[in-house]
Each structure stands twice: as C-alpha cells, then as structure tokens.
Amino acid sequence: MEVMPLEDSEEEDSSDGTISGDESDEDTFMKFASEDLQQCALLAADSISDSFFPRTTQIILQCQRGKWVPRLREPRDLFGVSSSGPLSPTRWPYHCEVIDEKVHHIDWTPSYSEPVYIPTGLEEEPLYPNSSEDTVVYLAEDAYKEPCFVYSRVGGNRTSLKQPVGDRDNTLMFEARFESGNLQKVVKVADHEYLLTVRPDLFTNKHTQWYYFQVTNTQAGIVYRFTIINFTKPASLYSRGMRPLFYSEKEAKTHNIGWKRIGDQIKYYRNNPGQEGRHYFSLTWTFQFPHSKDTCYFAHCYPYTYTNLQEYLSSIHNDPVRSKFCKIRVLCHTIARNMVYVLTITTPSKDGDSRKRKAVILTARVHPGETNSSWIMKGFLDYILGGSRDAQLLRDTFVFKVVPMLNPDGVIVGNYRCSLAGQDLNRNYTSLLKKLFPSVWSTRNMIRR
Template structure:
C-alpha cells in the first residue's frame, strides 16, 4: 500500500464527502518509522489566511453552470458627475412578448429545479450547451454565467429589440432587481432597446432618473474608460405579465453601442465580487506595513463553504495583545448581495483606516475595529439580490439560533458578544444599498427609557455625518424607529444586546438631491468617500474636545422644539412625547 494509492484513496473519499457535508475535522497522515501515522489537525477555519495571500477557490452550488472566464473591469471615474435622465413623458411601455412571439436567444439552465441547496463544488458546473445566436447573424450574444452575473432568458422581439428575464434569487421565486450580464456581436450606432420584464417592486429609482450602467471593453482598452451611465427613453412600469397572483414590472431603455464587435456589460450598480474582495485582502496580507495592524481571519464558512472573513484593525501594543481600554467599532457589509454600493463604501472605509495619515493612526490607536466586509459571499457569487442559499434574507435572522442555516450572521453575533465581554463597543454599523430613495442616510434605534434625553444622543453621529458630507448625506432622511418587522435585523439585535449606537447606513443606487450634486448619479469615488466621511465623523464624535458633540445635541434639541411648535399649531398637540413619536414615525424602512 504505497503513498500514491493512499493519496488517490483520500482524494476519492474527499470528493464524495465534499459533495455531501462540510468537513469538521482534518486528518493528516505522517510517515514515521516505516508506517503512516494519523493525527488530527485543527480545522482550517481557526487559521488566518497565509502571509502569501493565498485565498480559497470559489465554490458554487453544484447545479450552477459557470463559464471559465474571469471577468475584470478597470477602475474609472468620469470627469464630471453623470446627470440623471430627465423623463419627457413620451417614453414607450413595450408589452410583454410571450416566447412564441419571438426568438429565444439565451436560456440559462434553471438552477431552481431543486427546492433547496444541496452541496457545492469549486468552480461550479461547466456548461455542455447554450442557446445563442449564430456568429454570422446580427443577433446579440448574451452571457451571465460568471461571478455575480444574473440573467435567465432573452427573447429577440425584433432586429434591435430584446426582452430580458432575470433569474430570481436561488431557491426562491422572488427578489429580481440585480442584473449583470455580457453582450457581444454589437453594432455601433444602431438604436437598441432592452426591456427587463420580471421586476417585482412597484416603485423604482429608474423613475427618478437613474440610468443603467454600461461597460465597453474597447473603451476600457483604448480610452481607459470604465463603467458609465447609459440609456434614453427609460421607463419603469407595470406590465401585462401576471402570474400566480403576482404582478410584474418592466424596465425599458434605448441606447447605442459605442463600437462594432465589442464586448459590453450591463449592470444595476457597480459590480463588486467575492473575487474582488479576495484580491483586496490578499494585497493587505502581502503589505509589510498594513499586515502589522490588520489581521485577516476566518470568521466561518458559508453554506457553500466559501470563507467569511473578519478583519481586526488596531495599532499593535508592545505586548502584542489588544489593549483592554480601547473601545471597539464594528462594521459589516453585503448581507444583501445585490447591494454592491455597500462594498464600495466598505472599500473606502478600509482604504482610509489602513492608510498612513495621522487621523488613520489616531483611529487605530484609539479603537479596535472588527470588520466583516462580505456577510453573504454565496449570494454575491451566484448573483442573488437579497438572499443566501437558504432562500432567506439574512438580515431578518440575526436572532436565529440556526447556526447551520445562517452561519455568517450567527458567528457575527457571537463574535460581537465576545467583544462585549472584553471591552466597550462604541458603535455598530451595517452597510446597505437602498432601492427607492436618493441620498445617503442612516437608520438607528430609539433611546427608550434608558437615555437621558430619549432619541437624541443616538442621532448625534448621523448628524455629524451629514455635516461632514452635506452634498450626499441627508439627516432628514434618517429614521430611528424600531419596527416589529425589523426586529431580526443586525441593527436592532445589536441594539438590544446593549450597543447604544447601532445603525444601518443606507446608500442609494441612484444619486443625490443635495447641494451641487443634486440631479447627478453617484460613482464609485462618491461611494468610497462615504467610507472616508464615516471615519471623519468618528473622529468628531470621540474628540476629547466635546464642543462639536454638544453643538449637535443642542441643534437636535432645537429641532424637537421647532417640531413641537409646528405640531402644536397644526395638530393642537404640544406634548414632547408625542412630538418625538411624530419624528420617529416618518419614512421608516
């Protein structure tokens, strides 16, 4: 029984077990004194990533078809903010065309044939066939079977018009909003129309001027131009497709490709994939300076056995241990995979906090930062909008004890509990994207009876954010009410665990209604800047000189008084409690 036989046997056994259950123990065979000696090794999730930055391969649900191409896009910022689309009132509303009325030119295998997630495999399943047009035809060729891609079916309605159907979140029949797909065989200068026909939300930012994103590989190669806004005759409307009691909505737009025979991509928001995160973390681990104060560890494995990373960022002490007197700041992002803007904000935060500025060093000297940059890697990989592979919204399950079903939020909650046993937690913030409102804003939690002035102290940090970022962050859009339907969210669960400053930060998919940025889209630089401003607000909030803190508190008290006066005049109600309730009741998510 030679070593090669043993290795082949182990590989075969692992390949079978790998399809059925995740490993919880690892057996290593050492050759000693003429025989193989088995010994147990600690599970890999107790280790950090290697200093060389080697990161695990991506795992997909076994039934997902995946092409081999790795998709990469250049970073690019337009010279001027891109304006929103101005509706003319003449936009068309194309009817839903049943497949028999057109030609199906793209049809991905139905990944929802199984009712639940079974097991994963590295790289997914490579396709054996695909429904596409012939190369000699002028028909566009579509593809979305790459990381974070989402497209189920395309029907060619006429020579330059296509009807697109998005795939629902895996193992659900809902949550269609995120799209990201590739198009080839383009013709420049021709008026194309795309219509996505199976959105489920009755309202959309596309009716507020938001444009889809277009990426041209020719423009990227020749002109170094990346993602840019595109589209005219943009309309979001209720269509004539009703099915199983569900009403569907369409998004339609016209455009022209910039080049012949180009490869182009369309997306709902700037893509940020799991591979992008891994590349970013690998660069940190290889950096001889950043790796001294940013430790990258494995928080847990997802349902598909992809790694959920946790970063600990703080200035190292002489003893090598985290100083107990330092308070903690907790940041998480991407619990909803289609909210890619939250990853760009997280990147901006990490760029700042890992930088060499005096303020960044001061923050690292003052706090211990615990950061989970991607809570839902499985959903990000497969192109979901909202759910994980259990077909559930993780941000409604922070109270759940089902560790096997919701590992990332279960381990995040327990990690925070351990941190609370060691030190104070100043602030918790979960980063999100918002599909119906413009601007950037925050949701917080009521102060309740514990606070000296209910509801005001929790508003100070968001108010500071608005002052540091007046053309993007809107304090009037903030809300601090705890609704019953939100009791399973990270924000509410952490607040009930005892974190007074517990927030959800929401960034629009669209743009700003404020200052000189009114009527323009946010780009990746704008989103990253929110991460910088978060750090600025943190410095202001913790400044030993408390003058800014008390000025904000005084301003909030004046807001309440003014609201009391207004309500008293309009509603004959001058109770402070009623006034506070009126403030809290407005516009909650």
C-alpha cells in the same frame, strides 16, 4: 492553539501502523483529547483583540507503534489569505453552470457626476404579446434544477455548457454564467429589440431586481431597445432619473473608461399581471453601442464580486505596512463552504493594554445586490489603513472588527437579497440556526464576546 491529526508525518515515522490492545484510533485520540487538551488555548477568530496578533502553535498527532504521540509544530498564521498560496477558490452550488472565462473590469473614477435621465414625456411602454415568431437567444435553466441547496463544488457544473442561441448575423449574444451574473432569459422580439427576464434569488421565487450580464456581437450606430419585464418593486430609482450601468471592453482598453450610466427613452412602469395576478414591473431603455464587435456589460449597480474582495484582502496581507495593524482571519464558512473573512484593525499593543480599547464592529454586503456597500467598505478600509494622522489616532484608540462580506454565497451566484438558504440574512440575526445562517450567527457571537 490548534490540534490536528497528522496522517503523513513531516518526519520519518517508525510506526508499524497497527493499533495494540483493544483501543481504536478514535478511542485513543478522544482519550488524549479529553485528558490533555483542556490546557490548550484556542485562538478564536472572533476574539476582540489579540496582543501582538499572535500565531497559533499546533499540536500534531502522529501514530507511532499504534499510539497517538503529540508533538509541537512551529506556529502558523490563521489568515484566510496568504502570499505563499492561491486565493481560496470560489465554490458554487453544484448545478450552476459557470463559464471558464474570468470577467475583469478596470477601476475608473469619472471626473463628473452620474448623469440623470430627465423624462421627456414621450417614453414608450412596450408591451410584447407572446408570438411564435419570437426567438429565444438566451436561456439559463440550471437555476431550477434543485428546490434547495444540496452541495457545492469549485467552479459549479463541470459538464459541457450549453452555448447561447443566436444566428450570429445581427443578433446580440448574451451571457451571465459568471460570478455575480444574473440573467434568466432573452427573447428577440424585433430586429434590434430584446425582452429580458432576470432570475429570482436561488431557491426562492422572488427578489428579481439585480441584473448583470454580458452582450457581444454588437453593431455601432444602431439604436437597440432592452426591456426587463419581471421586476417586482412598485417604486424604483429608475423612475427618478437613474440610468442602467454600461461597460465596454474596447472603451476600457483604448480610453481607460470603465462603468458609466447610459441610456435614453428610459421608463419604469407596471406591465400586465403575472401568474396568480401578481403585478410585475418593466424597465425599458434604448442605447447605441460605441463599437462594433465589442464585449459589453450591463448592470443594476457597480459590481463588486467575492473575487474582488479576495484580491483586495490579498493586497493588504502582502503589504508590509498595512499588514502590521490589519490581520485577516476566517470568521466562518458559508453553507457552500466559502470563507467569511473578519479583519482586526488596531495598533499592536506593546504593553498588553489592547483589551482596554473599545471595539468598533462594521459589516457589509448582507444583501448581495447592494454592491454600493462593498464600495463604501473599501473606501473605509482604504482610509483606516492609510497613513493620515486621524487614521493612526483611530487605530491607536480602537479595535476595529470588520466583516466586509456577510453573504459571499449570494454575491457569487448573483442573488439580490438572500443567501443559499433562500432566506434574508438581515432578518435572521436572532436565529439560533448556526448551520443555516453561519455568517450572521458568528458575527452576533463575535459581538457578544
């Protein structure tokens, strides 16, 4: 049961708006709360099982003639997504520049396994000395405006965005100021060669591994070389045949082809020491775009954004079948006030025996750059919410508590490992700092209950 003051009554209010006596609004409210609300049961989002998935009855407090008068309002769902309203808007650190354009990719499952790159032994290790003739064609400076998280706002920085630099002839145009995007700087070092730097996790100076950016003004038939120069991991799957991911909007529109692994002359190697003698590693590859004047994307792994999750949860909530045994609630809010969702999946109990069922806890995406965990979680949810006999048996036997994205803030801003606290959530499950690590704290509390 929820208690909430009602400033604007849904019914006609005969109150004169004054407070009689020496009691203030706050004193009257606190007196009422302490004396009478002890009998109200709070339906928590982390309860292990709720018989029939009940809704909350809310007590509305109306100020009438200077007194707080309680009344009951019809039960309301506590779900974080609703068919009657929009999805929760994505909140960013206030200083982050965000473009208005919404990035969308089609879902596509190729009929073949990912192609592995087989080294020829002739791959180059480009080392580019600094030159005054080099042209900076993209620079994102907003990430370093604050040393730590201050506050968030919907849509991030609302000031006029600085447009990427370029001569618009044969120069590629780059962009990464969108959800989960990551690209710090691009330097054009030759006609068709580009030196790229990825951004560290916000409010840290490390964890440079995740990249996801847009490329436009492409020309077909030309061999381009891209080199990312500030990776920090000595070992990489790129040394074992993994290729960068590529997406073409024209390929998606004309041939229904989505993300795929591409590239030639791929090599992962140690480059010159960086600041303070720290070693960095480079990833270089060559590629020919399939179309001219195309909008394309490169990524480290298959992107799965916070918006993708919200749209998926909304489809579950609006499904008359799946929503009967999958209820979606808000476990907590992140530092940036984005919602962390928790799903309760089980067959509704008719005789009150749901609490006798054992609970199974599943979580994903504690590290933002590990997007494969979100795709695995989606596959699990598709299965457990499906119509197979095994899925039905599992729902009849267990209560599944699922937190599909533990680190929405990190996912939104394009971090690789950390939250906006600048810390790895996977190393803070034992922390008592609820405000600093709300998602892992709430998950741990849910398990204990």
